[in-house]
Amino acid sequence: MKFQSIITIDRHFIEQEKRFPYATGEFTKILYNLSLAAKIVTRDVRKAGLVDILGITSESNSSGEVQKKLDMYANDVFVSVMNHDGIVCALASEENDGLIELDESSWGGRYVVVFDPLDGSSNIDANVSIGTIFSIYKRVSPAGKASELRDVLQPGYKQIGAGYVIYGSSTMFVYTTGNGVHGFTYDPSCGEFLLSHPNMKTPARGSLYSINEGNWVSFSDGIKSYISWLKETDKPTGRPYSSRYIGSLVADFHRNLLYGGIYIYPGTEKAPQGKLRLLYECNPLAMIIEQAGGKATNGTRRILDLVPKELHERSPLFIGSPENVDKAMEFLNQSPA
Ligand code: AHM
Ligand code: MG
Numbered sequence: 001m002k003f004q005s006i007i008t009i010d011r012h013f014i015e016q017e018k019r020f021p022y023a024t025g026e027f028t029k030i031l032y033n034l035s036l037a038a039k040i041v042t043r044d045v046r047k048a049g050l051v052d053i054l055g056i057t058s059e060s061n062s063s064g065e066v067q068k069k070l071d072m073y074a075n076d077v078f079v080s081v082m083n084h085d086g087i088v089c090a091l092a093s094e095e096n097d098g099l100i101e102l103d104e105s106s107w108g109g110r111y112v113v114v115f116d117p118l119d120g121s122s123n124i125d126a127n128v129s130i131g132t133i134f135s136i137y138k139r140v141s142p143a144g145k146a147s148e149l150r151d152v153l154q155p156g157y158k159q160i161g162a163g164y165v166i167y168g169s170s171t172m173f174v175y176t177t178g179n180g181v182h183g184f185t186y187d188p189s190c191g192e193f194l195l196s197h198p199n200m201k202t203p204a205r206g207s208l209y210s211i212n213e214g215n216w217v218s219f220s221d222g223i224k225s226y227i228s229w230l231k232e233t234d235k236p237t238g239r240p241y242s243s244r245y246i247g248s249l250v251a252d253f254h255r256n257l258l259y260g261g262i263y264i265y266p267g268t269e270k271a272p273q274g275k276l277r278l279l280y281e282c283n284p285l286a287m288i289i290e291q292a293g294g295k296a297t298n299g300t301r302r303i304l305d306l307v308p309k310e311l312h313e314r315s316p317l318f319i320g321s322p323e324n325v326d327k328a329m330e331f332l333n334q335s336p337a
Pocket of ligand 2: 116
């Protein structure tokens with residue numbers, strides 16, 4: 001029997017680091033720490049129904065949403081793995097109002113990590129896939145003192161790494177450092193993430209669309225006519241397309257990345273910036289989709305070019321296969337929101 005070569009995530013990180021002859025290994029250590037946190041969260045997501053870790057707490061996050069205990073637990077795990085070796089100078093999480101306080105040992109750190117520790121948390125109790133999303137930037141303020149807000153409020157094109165973890169039927173860790181997108185599946189029997197999806201590319205066009213159609217009445221005319229177009233019958237363009245919407249961004253994104261299609265969370269009259277957060281959700285996934293050959297826009301501009309003004313800023317998101325995103329933009333341009 002012939003064995004395929006087995007590539008662990010650590011080996012892959014080290015191979016990627018070799019592209020940079022002056023690398024100190026610190027960036028690689030961040031990736032290693034993120035994968036360690038993903039293993040710890042996997043362990044606890046898997047037994048979430050068995051221990052007293054589920055259930056709604058009375059606390060709300062900065063956006064006023066009710067947090068689940070597992071969100072806060074995952075948040076603590078990611079903060080604690082990031083905040084101990086002085087490599088990271090600034091940490092920001094969707095679950096914290098401001099920058100996470102780090103002690104003086106972080107002042108010399110050269111990197112910034114922002115993350116959504118457990119996205120899709122409304123799905124936890126129903127055993128539906130949830131995820132973690134992260135991105136990494138280089139510090140812009142001078143080292144040797146506490147980091148500043150500007151270290152975190154950088155446009156997405158400045159990301160030097162981004163990824164997500166999906167806690168699904170198996171756990172996968174998908175990441176990019178600007179050299180393609182690589183996916184690893186967790187093998188619990190040996191406690192390792194193993195390379196299962198090297199150099200992931202999204203199809204140029206796909207027949208899936210993902211949007212919360214329950215919000216139909218508040219969609220712009222452009223979006224309504226695009227969605228209606230997707231439902232028409234037309235053999236040459238493969239219509240009608242299939243609607244798939246889990247309500248867990250990581251899971252919806254991951255499926256569309258593999259099969260091709262478009263995910264949309266638009267702005268509405270009531271919420272012109274939509275629901276998703278630019279820093280924690282849109283930017284990392286935008287870097288990944290571009291590395292996989294896809295596109296991400298807010299309806300008028302490339303997501304990665306947007307300059308965030310605040311930590312919890314939201315943005316409309318159209319993301320997926322390039323031809324699907326282009327087509328959606330044609331409709332939007334005809335009847336702008
Ligand atoms: P969360 O970060 O609080 O979990 O919220 C973000 C989630 C995304 O995972 C998902 O795509 C979206 O909210 C679903 O929103 P809606 O229920 O409005 O369709
Ligand atoms: Mg989220």
